[in-house]
Amino acid sequence: MTVLEVDVVVVGGGPAGASLATSLATRMATRSGATHRVLVIDRGTPGRERGPSRPGLGETLPGAAARLLRELGVWDGFVAQGHPPCHARLSRWGSPELLVQDALRDLDGAGWSIDRTAFDDLLLAGARSRGAVVRSGRARVVGHDEGAWRLHIGTRGATSREEVRARFLVDATGRGSRLLGPVGQRRTVVDRLVCVWTLLPLRHTAQGTSYVESAADGWWFTAPVPGDGRLLAFHTDPEVVDVAALRGALGQRAAASVGMSEQLRDSRLDEGTTARVCASGASRMGTVAGPDWLAIGDAAMSFDPLSSQGLFHALYTGLTSADAVGRALVGDAGAIAVTAHSVEPVWSAYRETARHIYASELRWADQPFWRARHQRMSVAC
Incomplete structure (x- = not known):
């Protein structure tokens, strides 16, 4: 078995x-003249799991993300990729009235509808260019002794494995993270929201707007996605809706809504891909950091997609955590604790935002989906 020794292993x-890998490599080279050895373990070709069958579920970045992309040194590449702009967010929420949030009112300007395959490729290429090493495969923690992590990297069909030994571990494996389970770390699930979704082909070029509409047992979301398609998604609780039945009738149900029908006029509703289901509920790690490890992005805390914070939060926590990891490597024992403490205001702000959004819809307050959220959001997690 090949053994690879590094200072920091970033899983995800x-x-x-x-x-984080890009920023850490850059900052440490600037400070000490020698970049710490940073290894990123990716599950496969960047974006492969999304590909044409899982497009990132209509993910967007706000205009404010431009500052983060410039700091990462990938802004020019991002612009060259040509991600479509999001000019406005439309909604029917709390009443049948159509509300419009125009990007012209945002000081940072319009955001973007993100092609996650291209975007992930860009960010990993940026990490490589700053000196990080990227390996493909699935990582598993097999040991943790004082001052050293041991992980195995395996690839499908391979007969040999690599062992990684690292001084510091970063969990960036997303909302389904189980990486640190072997050392006793567990996730707290706030709700079991699921998303039933399909991709629709377009009849003609779509407008750069997203649309949200509440319903008695959940809420709709639709937006154009890169590649001349439109995402159609319904979010609900599996205890409230027969998800299997909904998968087979997603288009018909959308057509029964006047508001959704208006938004889907540019799409071929009867030619969508097979509907799929994914988890979308909020969850978080009980503890997001230790002396020699840190969880970031969705691995630390994942948000209800209604908050539209996930992708921006991933970039932001990666950037802001890099300095703390770098300081921890040179003996600053309090750096990681400060970063861990800074997570709590973010979680509190998310909870307050989610509470406000769900509390503003009262038309179905007696229905199970809304009753559960009104009750849950009134209690701090």
Whole structure:
């Protein structure tokens, strides 16, 4: 078995992991003249799991993310990729009235609808260019002694494995993170929200707007996605809706809504891909850091997609955590504790935002989906 010794191993090559690796390599080279050895373990070709069948579920970045992308040194590449702009967010929430949030009112300007395959490729290429090493495969923690982590990297079909030994571990594996389970870390699930979604082909070019509409047993979301398609998604609780039945009738149900029908006029509703289901509920790690480890992005805390914070939060936590990891490597024992403490205001702000959004819809307050959220959001997690 090949053994690879590094200072920092980052498990997860998405936006959080790639941004931390890029920033850490850059900052440490600037400070000491010698970049710490940073290894990123990615599950496979960047974006492969999304690909044409899982497009990132209509993910967007706000205009404010431009500052983060410039700091990462990938802004020019991002612009060259041509991610479509998001000019406005439309909604029917709390009443049948159509509300419009125009990007012209945002000081940072319009955001973007993100092609996650291209975006993830860009960020990982940025990490490589700053000196980080990227390996493909699935990582598993097999040991943790004082001052050293041991992980095995395996790839599908391979007969041999690599062992990684690292001084510091970063968990950037996303909302389903179980990486640190072997050392006793567990996630707290706040709710079991699921998303039933399909991709629809377009009849003609779509407007750069997203749309949200509440319903008695959940809420709809639709937006154009890169590649001349439109995402159609319904979010609900599996205890409230027969999810299997909904998968087979997603288009018909959308067509029964006047508001959704208006938004889907540019799409071929009867030619969508097979509907799929994914987890979308909020969850978090009970503890997000230790003396020689840190969870970032969705691995630390994942948000209800209604908050539209996930992708920006991944970039932000990757960037801001890199300095703390670098300081921890040179003996600053309090650096990670400060970073861990800074997570709590973010979680509190998310909870307050979510509480406000769900509390503003009262038309179905007696229905199970809304009753559960109104009750849950009134109690601090």
